[in-house]
Amino acid sequence: MTVAEVEATPPVSPRARRRRLLLRRFLRRPMAVAGLVVAVGFVLMAVFAPVVAPYDPNATDFDAILEKPSWEHLLGTDELGRDVFSRIVFGARASIQAGVFSTLLAIAIAVPIGLAAGYYRGWIDPVISRVTDVLLAFPFLILAVGLAAILGPSLLNATIALGLAAVPGLVRVARGEALALREEDYVRAAVANGAGDARILGRHIVPNMTGTLIVQATVTIPAAIIGEAALSFLGLGVQPPTPSWGVMLADAQSYLSDAPRLALYPGLAIFFCSLSFNLLGDGLRDVLDPKTQR
Amino acid sequence: MGGFLLRKAGAALIVIFLASVLVFLGVRALPGDPALALGAESRDPEVLAAVREKYGLDQPVPVQYAKWAWNALQGDLGVDSRQLPVSETIVSRIPVTLELAVLSLLIGMVIGIPAGVIAAVRRGKASDYASTSVALVGLSLPNFWFGLMLIIVFAVNLNWLPAGGYVPFSEDPVENLKHMLLPAIVLGTGLSAVLMRQMRSSMLDSLSADYVRTARAKGLSERRVVGVHALRNSLITVTTVIGLQLGALISGAVITETIFGIAGFGRLTVDAVNQRDYALLQGVVLVAAVGYVVVNFAVDIAYSLLNPRIRVSGRPA
Numbered sequence: 001m002t003v004a005e006v007e008a009t010p011p012v013s014p015r016a017r018r019r020r021l022l023l024r025r026f027l028r029r030p031m032a033v034a035g036l037v038v039a040v041g042f043v044l045m046a047v048f049a050p051v052v053a054p055y056d057p058n059a060t061d062f063d064a065i066l067e068k069p070s071w072e073h074l075l076g077t078d079e080l081g082r083d084v085f086s087r088i089v090f091g092a093r094a095s096i097q098a099g100v101f102s103t104l105l106a107i108a109i110a111v112p113i114g115l116a117a118g119y120y121r122g123w124i125d126p127v128i129s130r131v132t133d134v135l136l137a138f139p140f141l142i143l144a145v146g147l148a149a150i151l152g153p154s155l156l157n158a159t160i161a162l163g164l165a166a167v168p169g170l171v172r173v174a175r176g177e178a179l180a181l182r183e184e185d186y187v188r189a190a191v192a193n194g195a196g197d198a199r200i201l202g203r204h205i206v207p208n209m210t211g212t213l214i215v216q217a218t219v220t221i222p223a224a225i226i227g228e229a230a231l232s233f234l235g236l237g238v239q240p241p242t243p244s245w246g247v248m249l250a251d252a253q254s255y256l257s258d259a260p261r262l263a264l265y266p267g268l269a270i271f272f273c274s275l276s277f278n279l280l281g282d283g284l285r286d287v288l289d290p291k292t293q294r
Numbered sequence: 295m296g297g298f299l300l301r302k303a304g305a306a307l308i309v310i311f312l313a314s315v316l317v318f319l320g321v322r323a324l325p326g327d328p329a330l331a332l333g334a335e336s337r338d339p340e341v342l343a344a345v346r347e348k349y350g351l352d353q354p355v356p357v358q359y360a361k362w363a364w365n366a367l368q369g370d371l372g373v374d375s376r377q378l379p380v381s382e383t384i385v386s387r388i389p390v391t392l393e394l395a396v397l398s399l400l401i402g403m404v405i406g407i408p409a410g411v412i413a414a415v416r417r418g419k420a421s422d423y424a425s426t427s428v429a430l431v432g433l434s435l436p437n438f439w440f441g442l443m444l445i446i447v448f449a450v451n452l453n454w455l456p457a458g459g460y461v462p463f464s465e466d467p468v469e470n471l472k473h474m475l476l477p478a479i480v481l482g483t484g485l486s487a488v489l490m491r492q493m494r495s496s497m498l499d500s501l502s503a504d505y506v507r508t509a510r511a512k513g514l515s516e517r518r519v520v521g522v523h524a525l526r527n528s529l530i531t532v533t534t535v536i537g538l539q540l541g542a543l544i545s546g547a548v549i550t551e552t553i554f555g556i557a558g559f560g561r562l563t564v565d566a567v568n569q570r571d572y573a574l575l576q577g578v579v580l581v582a583a584v585g586y587v588v589v590n591f592a593v594d595i596a597y598s599l600l601n602p603r604i605r606v607s608g609r610p611a
Contacts, residue, residue: 150320234564256442267439274434
């Protein structure tokens with residue numbers, strides 16, 4: 001190729017081409033696309049809850065308690081005459097907030113720690129690995145319950161507790177990735193070229209582990225969503241009367257024979273919300289990691 | 295093998311030691327003054343001082359830890375806020391949760407392993423998609439909600455099974471199983487989803503391995519190739535996953551026992567948190583962590599016996 005020809009090729013960088021390839025691979029997976037659509041739907045529902053919900057989620061109406069679904073109340077009313085549909089819509093806020101922010105918190109803490117262990121090795125690696133082992137010895141929910149008990153019951157604290165409880169698992173993933181990537185030829189080449197640690201980590205290691213991290217994030221989010229519901233169900237998360245799917249389920253326990261639908265709807269919301277993120281995560285894993293392709 | 299055992303045992307002991315320190319400090323980070331709870335909420339400074347002295351709360355934290363750890367080693371976890379010995383309470387609750395865990399594990403394996411094998415053998419076909427999708431549904435199902443739904447259908451509407459409670463196996467085996475069935479299904483289905491996915495992926499690995507090709511080339515029937523050669527090696531990998539799932543089972547027991555009103559280990563954890571019972575919480579969390587470490591140590595040993603390569607290279611890739 002002559003110089004003129006090189007300059008004449010359309011300005012499509014290899015990175016953009018790869019991105020388009022990944023997008024096309026993703027779009028070929030109907031379940032993953034469905035997961036993305038539903039997940040985005042839940043996020044929008046949480047953000048625009050006041051617009052979507054027909055009623056104030058905490059407005060009680062003692063003339064209309066435990067009503068069956070009707071056009072007036074799409075999913076009926078609860079034991080205090082509150083509109084169940086509006087409470088589900090507002091409940092998405094707690095779930096999405098806990099799911100997304102606890103995952104971001106976990107990544108922000110776990111990635112630097114994992115990088116330090118996997119990239120620098122030395123004395124810090126065994127120390128971090130051992131501490132990770134210790135934390136992994138505590139079952140996720142027991143750890144989250146314990147942390148929530150220490151921090152006190154509230155949505156913010158439940159989010160922090162779930163985020164911290166997810167850290168050890170993510171540290172292990174980040175460490176493993178860093179460990180593998182530092183042996184790659186392009187990292188060795190960068191070292192030979194005299195690149196510093198900051199450049200190697202920032203330009204080579206971190207960008208190459210984003211795929212794995214995105215996949216991990218999409219499986220951590222549903223775990224945290226279910227975790228938030230579980231904590232709120234146990235009284236360690238969102239406090240009534242703030243609407244949360246876990247709180248709604250806990251309240252519904254007293255009406256299992258009179259109004260089982262009160263237990264049905266919030267559970268379906270938790271289920272579809274976490275299923276959508278799980279489908280998305282599975283799809284992304286197939287797309288970003290060709291090794292696991294069927 | 296001796297060196298490997300020693301190394302693994304050493305690592306397990308270190309983890310248990312650090313876990314005990316963490317539990318001890320973590321419980322001390324809980325809000326609220328333990329002396330206040332132990333002294334029947336009396337605010338009389340003299341009573342509080344006496345309580346602090348009695349329980350050693352006036353001593354430096356490392357001394358408190360050493361005493362607690364030394365007693366714990368001898369099986370004494372102190373007394374809870376009702377003056378009942380913590381170790382005895384825990385020991386009395388463990389069989390209940392153990393039974394639940396074993397039943398769930400059985401249900402999980404009976405569903406998960408065959409489903410995983412079928413999905414792998416019929417990879418890319420309808421049955422593969424079906425079982426993979428069902429597994430994903432199982433993973434997204436919040437177990438406490440699933441439990442409530444089972445109660446509504448089988449206890450409230452059909453009246454086939456009790457909605458909750460517990461009857462010891464020694465008293466009435468049939469009633470015991472009736473009470474345990476729904477909770478075990480709740481925990482078992484979640485587990486079966488995890489096992490199915492693991493089984494499918496390790497079967498896929500095995501089926502493309504050289505020894506399977508050799509077995510096929512020898513002219514063995516497909517049944518034998520899948521059933522003996524591939525399955526046996528995949529089961530080894532799944533053993534480790536079952537060990538790791540113990541944590542999930544304990545987490546699940548916390549919620550499931552709360553819903554079904556079973557006075558087991560999980561319920562005890564929730565009660566300890568809600569009652570701010572320091573000694574009890576400390577004991578419960580410590581026992582959970584030690585149990586997890588010990589089971590995984592046993593799994594590591596079993597795994598290395600089944601797969602000698604591990605002894606040399608450490609963990610499998």
